[in-house]
Amino acid sequence: MPGRLAGSLNMPDADPPILVVDHLTKSFATGKQRIQALDEVSFAVAPGVITGLIGPDGAGKTTLMRLAAGLLVPDSGTVSALGLDATRDSLAVQAALGYMPQRFGLYEDLTAQENLDLYADLQGVPKESRKDRYAELMHMTGLQPFVNRLAGRMSGGMKQKLGLACTLVRPPRLLLLDEPTVGVDPVSRRELWAIVNRLVAESGMSVLLSTAYLDEAERCQDVILLHEGKVLDRGPPARMSARMDGRAWSVVAPTQSLRALQMTLTETPGVVDALVQGEQVRIVTTARGFPEDLARRPEMAGNPIVPVAPRFEDVFVDMLRSRTESPEHPRHRPTARIGGDNSACDExxxxxxxxxxxxxxxxxxxxxxxxxxxxxxxxxxxxxxxxxxxxxxxxxxxxxxxxxxxxxxxxxxxxxxxxxxxxxxxxxxxxxxxxxxxxxxxxxxxxxxxxxxxxxxxxxxxxxxxxxxxxxxxxxxxxxxxxxxxxxxxxxxxxxxxxxxxxxxxxxxxxxxxxxxxxxxxxxxxxxxxxxxxxxxxxxxxxxxxxxxxxxxxxxxxxxxxxxxxxxxxxxxxxxxxxxxxxxxxxxxxxxxx
Amino acid sequence: MLTPTLTRIIALIVKEFLALLKDPKSRSVLIGPPFIQLIVFGYAATFELKDIPYAVYNEDRGAISRTLEAAFAGAPSFRRVATLSSKAEMAPLIDSRKVLLVIHIGQRFSDRLLSGGNSPVEAPMQVIIDGRNSNTAMVAMNYVRSIVDQFNRQWMRERGQAGMPAFLESRAWFNPNLESRWFFVPGIIGMLALITTILVTAMTVAREREQGTFDQLLVTPLRPAEILLGKTLPGFLIGMVQGTVILLIVTLWFKVPLLGSLPALYCGLALFLLSGVGVGLLISSLAVTQQQGLLGAFLFVVPAITLSGFATPIANMPPIVQAITRIDPLRYFMVILRKVFLEGAGFDVLAHQLWPMVLIGTTALALASWLFRHRMY
Amino acid sequence: MTPRTNALRKNGVMRLRALVNKEFLQIVRDPSSIAIAFLMPLFLLLLFGYGVSLDADHVPIAFVAEQPSADTRDFEASLLGSHYFSVVHPGSMPEAEQALREGTVNAIVRLRANFGERLRRPDGAPIQAIVNGVDANTARLTLGYLEGTWGNWLTRRAASNDKQLNTPVIMEQRIWFNSELKSRNFLVPGLVAIIMTLIGALLTALVMAREWERGTLEALLVTPATMTEILLGKIIAYFVLGTGGMLMTVGLAVWLFGVPLRGSFWLLWACASLFLLAALGMGLTISTLARNQFVAGQIAIVGTFLPAFLLSGFIFDIESMPTAVQAITHVVVARYFVSIVQTLFLAGDVWAVVLPNALALLLMAALFLGVTWRKSRKRLE
Structure with missing residues (x-):
């Protein structure tokens, strides 16, 4: 964990938290209904690390981010960022933290440079220090060749980096990134993570990043798992997935239709999850150890079963499955068409x-x-x-x-x-x-x-x-x-x-x-x-x-x-x-x- | 058994209506503004003067000048607000718009009028009028003139004098009392029908594009022509219904006489809506968002109304502008409305107004469908 | 006020300049801003300056003399001599009536067969005038022009016979401020109000709603910029743009359309600024209520543009409206300004008009800007 190492001099765990969320509740009215976006959410974010706020769409991530930035008023509970109450002292909080909203907050009919200038002026960055700062940001994001391009003409990945550069024009102590990687390709995602990691390592910045990509959890030092407005779990990702140790397996079945195998396995009791992965089917079981009766089933005959390392997504799937008592297995459409076996693809x-x-x-x-x-x-x-x-x-x-x-x-x-x-x-x-x-x-x-x-x-x-x-x-x-x-x-x-x-x-x-x-x-x-x-x-x-x-x-x-x-x-x-x-x-x- | 094409078109139209009536944004365009506008236009748009504030500066103290004053006092459109005792009071009153005009009767008005016997010396009378609103001034001046004329005629009749060698005997056809409401209110039908159809059609495609449903529509077996028809008919039908409701209000509430052929009027309305829908689709084939659709409609509707002869006669415009009005479908429908309502016209008179609308409508629709095919991305 | 918030204001000027600068860049690059701020005003100016007019000129009339004589030719000559009419000569009365029905002529003037004879009888000869009454206003104007021609003809005829015309009361008319009664002189100044409503209310409502819609406001809010600064940035930018629109209109009115500007230009500027502030206040109020460009645009058109057109006295005289409608016009901001511009252009610095109306504008501006300021807290809700 590079962030942890670089920041280890000041012992982050011992420092007072940079963001404290206490029994936070927020609901919105849509039409006649009220949607409970956040329900009694409490946690604290340690300084100098990347904390991931992870959950599917509608989990309440954006609402939480906006509350932390003082843009919304909670129904009950408090948020304090950098030691200030984000609701009462919102102006001071907003002046101190950096926040990139989901759509990056860029003016599409302004060029990259004009967007940067605008945020530099708004953040009160002194004129003399701008040249160096711009150079640094442009170097970091690789946007130097595009400074005169209109933001609206940029690709999603470029916009995301430009949005980040605008947020970072005056380095904040706490950076809130709301789904910065949504709709962005893997290369850009990897680049963004590299930038964020460097910020944390080099300047000891604290980052709260929300994402719907579960695999990104593994890149955070600390993870808050949010689902339907509630905290499902929190802690370092490694500790969360440790719980799944000994429950993930890979079945290699060279002679069978993997898809058919996967479908049978999914509906088998004792299996939480079954996925086709390359030439294997990956299985997560409800308990440690591979179930005896499953191994004895005819379709498994002769297939080697190998234990594999658990992933963060397994944690989430396991948690959600155990919450919904009777997991819904969709019935499949009985189709009248003659199904071509897909193993016979070539013909x-x-x-x-x-x-x-x-x-x-x-x-x-x-x-x-x-x-x-x-x-x-x-x-x-x-x-x-x-x-x-x-x-x-x-x-x-x-x-x-x-x-x-x-x-x-x-x-x-x-x-x-x-x-x-x-x-x-x-x-x-x-x-x-x-x-x-x-x-x-x-x-x-x-x-x-x-x-x-x-x-x-x-x-x-x-x-x-x-x-x-x-x-x-x-x-x-x-x-x-x-x-x-x-x-x-x-x-x-x-x-x-x-x-x-x-x-x-x-x-x-x-x-x-x-x-x-x-x-x-x-x-x-x-x-x-x-x-x-x-x-x-x-x-x-x-x-x-x-x-x-x-x-x-x-x-x-x-x-x-x-x-x-x-x-x-x-x-x-x-x-x-x-x-x-x-x-x-x-x-x-x-x-x-x- | 319905043909598949018909099934699809009907489904599209039903969907279009459901979407229009369920969407609060569209509903707000359809119901509120047209009726507010109808009422406000119906009452606000008038060039008649009902309440002319005036002052009298009478330097003559004779009885005859008082008769003249009484003639003004008895006129229903005049309201006396001040009586002046010096010329200096005149300017402030007019400047501050407290009065529109001042009637100034000279010192020896009665004397001069009485002195003449058989050949009377003219008695001077001056009307000073505020010309800031030229039309108001002109209309007020005509009112004053007719009161004075009436006074003169009566004066001469009472004294057995020979009148004018010739006199004007005027009559107005179609609108005997020259009520400008009869002129404006039928025009509102056309104006509001245009606003509604253009807004409805200009927005439907833009709304689908904005919500991404347009692509979904294009990958179904619906043909472009069917989609176009499905988008055209709802705007058309809504225009028809709205036109009918307004027509009823115009005849029953505003009591404008409807003398001519109703089929001719509806034929005109249908062709006019066709051209309106055509222009609306043209706008929507260019607009990507609803906001652009709204602005596009606005940029078309304002000139279309100003150039239609709704409030100001086309004949008063310079020739170039008159030529431009020929591509304005509302111009033709305005004529139809007024001719049918007030002049009792039928199909025979209206042929010249009908074909240009067909031409505008088909051109716009053809252009719109061409643009749809070529701008589907 | 805590010391911390005081410190935050230190860079206020820099932030404000940045916000204003941003607005200008956006105006120049956004086609819909250009359409509303430049194209539409120019179009309206040309339309109302050159195109639209209430002054009938060369009204087509049909002249029918059932028995042409020296007398009928004499009267006809005075019709031909007037620039108000353009005379056609149908062969008979039914033909003339047909022309009236078809709309090729607006009126018929008919002199009966015994015109010459009755002219010399004491009860006089009738001149029959039939107008098409559909367009009541044009009909009235036509009748007015005919009466004028008739009067002139009588006077001329009497003078040529060395007789005095038997008219007891002669009305002498004096038209102040606009002696030729050109409708352009009153329509074009009123356009200042329309154009500033377009820029101040419609455009501002759209651009502010756009910031909500595109999520850029969210990013602005989480900077040290205060809501007041953000609003002020918008107000300053669109104030400058609106002033530009005003200067363009006034310039074109005076130099291109020859409308006299009798009052003080600076007073006009001051009143226009008050009106612009009120319009901006309306635009911002609308966009805080509807954070969606489409809805904001619609409210702005129905709530500000149409009333400015119809209920402000720009075209239709407020005094002639029914009492209920007149009452409504009191909440139409443009009403006060239209009254001021028409006076300043044509009459001069009439304080009795300017002061009360300016006061109303001030109140309206304060009201709308106040509502905006109260309603826009630095929150997303």
């Missing part, structure tokens, strides 16, 4: 064909000669940093954007010119929740069923199926916009699947949802793939890339590598990384390309 017909695809926006070439094929029943992933061209490729495939040149075919047709009927064969789920928020769940389902040309009996049947399969029936009369996040995602999925498409396009389908919902989602995708549905998915969760049969990694509009997860990871194997993760492989590829 399956090509469904999506992309050849030398190019897309220009003015002078800028967003997609530069991309080619790949997707076979029926495959789960095919598109991975890439922000601005790598994966969304543009995706939109061209869906027929939302014309290609500048090149050839593309979806089910033998170019969707942009194809008859409307061809679109009946595809389902689409966009990155942002894009059902009608002010229509009820029932009205949304009804509309999309009609839009896909379902009529009469079939319309009724499919709508009933969707309500049942996705457990949406009880929300039928509620406005889609008021649904909990997990249910919004279900609704979006239901709308995309109701007409029984052959090909499914999913654009970052799981961003922001909690790990349980993500697992449920992937189970459903697996079931669909097994039934012969072709799935094309973009994601920035690297571990989700492991669920794909094949994937491409893109950067600067080009394909850097293509293949199944194992091959791609193998390419990144080196002496330092004998067992590279997908993220390692990704970063290595992107760095090599740059």
């Amino acid at each position: 399956a017909p090509v469904v999506i064909k992309v050849n030398e695809l190019v897309r220009n926006f003015g002078d800028f070439r967003a997609v530069d000669g991309v080619s790949f094929d997707v076979r029926r029943g495959e789960i095919f992933g598109l991975l890439g940093a922000n601005g790598a061209g994966k969304s543009t490729t995706f939109r061209m495939l869906c027929g939302l954007l014309p290609a500048s040149s090149g050839h593309l075919e979806v089910a033998g047709l170019d969707l942009r010119h194809a008859a409307a009927a061809a679109r009946e064969r595809i389902g689409y789920m966009s990155q942002k929740f894009s059902q009608y928020t002010n229509l009820s769940v029932g009205q949304n389902l009804d509309f999309f069923a009609s839009a896909y040309g379902l009529a009469g009996k079939r319309h009724r049947e499919q709508q009933e199926w969707a309500e049942e399969e996705f457990d949406l029936g009880r929300y039928r009369h509620q406005l889609a916009g008021d649904l909990p996040l997990g249910y919004k995602q279900r609704l979006a999925m239901a709308c995309a699947l109701m007409h029984g498409p052959d090909i499914l396009f999913l654009d970052e389908p799981t961003s922001g949802v909690d790990p349980l919902a993500r697992r449920e989602f992937w189970q459903r995708i697996n079931a669909l793939a097994l039934a012969g549905v072709t799935v094309l998915v973009t994601t920035h969760f690297m571990e989700e890339a492991e669920y794909c049969d094949r994937l491409v990694i893109m950067a600067a509009g080009r394909i850097l590598n293509m293949g199944d997860p194992a091959t791609i990871k193998a390419a990144a194997r080196s002496r330092e990384h004998p067992q590279p993760s997908m993220e390692d492989a990704f970063i290595k590829l992107v760095e090599n390309a740059a």
Whole structure:
């Protein structure tokens, strides 16, 4: 722990805490309901370390950050930062701490330099010390070549670094970062963490960072796990995951369909979690030691079972599963289609064909000669940093954007010119929740069923199926916009699947949802793939890339590598990384390309 | 059994209405402002003067000048607020807008009027009027003139004198009492229908883009033409309903006579709404956010109303501006409204107003659908 | 006030300058600001300066003499000589009526067959005037012009016959401030109020709501800048912009449209500043109530722009409105300013008009700015 080492001279644990949260409660009114954002939350943050505030969307992270910055008034309880009450003495607190809001707080029609100047003036940084400070910040963030670019023209990663630079223009003692890594690619995330680590190590800054990425917990010295407005657990991440020691296993099953194995395992008692990871299935068990009866099951026969190191996500999944007494295992859609076994991928017909695809926006070439094929029943992933061209490729495939040149075919047709009927064969789920928020769940389902040309009996049947399969029936009369996040995602999925498409396009389908919902989602995708549905998915969760049969990694509009997860990871194997993760492989590829 | 196309279009229209009526933002555009505007416009927009504040500076003390004073006192539109005793009092009163005009009767007014016998010497009378609002001044001056004329005629009749060798015998067709409310209020139907349809259509696509639902719509089997139709019809129907409600208020509450052919009026309304919807879709094909849609609608609606002849006649505009008004659909509908309401016109008279709206509407719709196809990203 | 907060104010000037500077950069780079602050005012000025006019000129009229004679030609000559009319000659009365119905002429002047004969009889000859009454205002003006022409013709005729015209009372009219009664002279000054409402209320409401919407305000709030400084930054920037709009309007009014500015320019400037403050107060109040550009824009249009257009006396005379509507106009800020500009331009420094209206503006400005200041605490709620 580099931060701990550098700051060890002043013994951080002994110092008075830099932020104290005491029985903090806050609720908001939305329409007729009141949402309890924070419920009696108490903790203290030690100085000189990085404290992670971790939890899925809607856990109350942003509310907590805003309360600490004196931007909200608590219903009850207190927050004090740097020894000052953030509510009563908000002006003094705001003058002393640094805070980067979720959307970075940048003026999009100002250049990077103008944004920096503005915050330097507002923070009262003396003119004479600015030159050095700017140079330092620009060096740190690598933004020097872009100082005259409008903030609105920057990529997500650049905005995030510029936002951080603006917050740091006068070094604060306490830095609050609200989801700084959301929507940012792994390379930028890694760079941001490097910057934050250096700040803590070199200047003894204290950082409170909120994130929905559970893997980032492991980079913090201290973690506060927040769920639905309550603190689930807190402590150093290593201690939290220690509890999972001896409960994580890997099953190597070379002869079987891993997906089928995973699905069986998930529903087996004694298993908390089962995930496909490369050529293995990773299992977390309810108790230490591998259950005897599970090892004896026929489908496990002869498969080697290896104990593996627990991850932070296991802690979270285990906690959430034990909180919801009867874990909801989704029923799978009994489909009438003849399911092509996905192990027979190579023989399956090509469904999506992309050849030398190019897309220009003015002078800028967003997609530069991309080619790949997707076979029926495959789960095919598109991975890439922000601005790598994966969304543009995706939109061209869906027929939302014309290609500048090149050839593309979806089910033998170019969707942009194809008859409307061809679109009946595809389902689409966009990155942002894009059902009608002010229509009820029932009205949304009804509309999309009609839009896909379902009529009469079939319309009724499919709508009933969707309500049942996705457990949406009880929300039928509620406005889609008021649904909990997990249910919004279900609704979006239901709308995309109701007409029984052959090909499914999913654009970052799981961003922001909690790990349980993500697992449920992937189970459903697996079931669909097994039934012969072709799935094309973009994601920035690297571990989700492991669920794909094949994937491409893109950067600067080009394909850097293509293949199944194992091959791609193998390419990144080196002496330092004998067992590279997908993220390692990704970063290595992107760095090599740059 | 409905064809799939029809099913899809109906679903789209139902969805559009649900979204419009459930969204508080859209509801606030549809219901509140139009009726507030109707009432305020209906009452505020008038060029008649009902209450002209004036002062009298009468230097003559004779009986006849008092008869003249009485003529003004008896006129319903005049309100005497001051009686002056010196010329110096005049300027402050007018300057401070306490009075619009001062009637100054000269010293020997009665004497001169009585002295003449058969050939009377004219008696001087002066009207000093505040010209800051030129239109008000002009209208007030006409009122004063007609009172004086009436006084003169009566004077001569009483004395058996020969009157003027010629006199004006005026009559107004279509609006015998020259009520300007009859002129403005039917125009409000067109103005409000334009505001509503343009806002509704300009915002629907922008709202879908903002919420990301537009992409979702484009990947469904809905054809661009069907989407366009689904976006066009709700604005059109809402305009029709609103137009009808306002029409009823105009006839029943404001009591403006509706003499002409109602089918002709509705035909005009339909074509006008078609062009309004076309322009609205054009705006929404360019706007990315609802805020841009609102501003775009604002930037179109303000000139469209000013140039429509709603408040100021197109004939008074310079030729270049008159030429510009030809691309303003409201201009044609204004004519239709007034001709049908007050002049009792039917289809025969209105043909010249109908086809330009068809032209504007189809051009705008064609342009909008072209832009939709080419700006789908 | 704690010593700590005093220390925080030390850098206030630097912060304020930075905030104002930021606003200007944003105005220049944002197309919707440019549209509202520059395009719309220019368009309105050209429209009201050149385009829109209430003064009917060359009104098309049909002249029908059922039996042309020297007398009818004499009367016709005076119609032809007037720039108010443009005369057409339909062959018969039904044709003239058809033209009136079709709207190609606004009025018919008809002299009957026995015009010449009745002219010499004691009861006189009628001159029949039929106007299209649909546009009541134009109809009235047309009738007024006809009466004027008729009067002039009688006087001229009497003079040429060496006789005195038998008119007991002759009305002599004197029009102050705008002797030619040009409607441009009263419409263009009123535009100052409209344009400053656009910039002060509509644009300011939009940009402040945008800061809420885009989350930039959240970042500003967690700097040492106080809410007062943030608001002041907006007020100063848009005050300068609004003053620019005012100077442009006044400049164009005087030099391009030839509207006389009889009052003091500095007094106009002072009153305009008061009005601008009130408009800015309205804009900021709207955006604190609705932290969404769309809703803020809509409230600003319905609540400030339309009333400034309709209920301020800019076009329609307030005195002629029903009492209830007149009462409403008292809360329309533009009303007070329109009264001041029209007076300052055409009449001069009339303190009896300027003072009470300026006082009302001051109260309104204080009210709206006060509400804004009270409502915007340095919080997100």
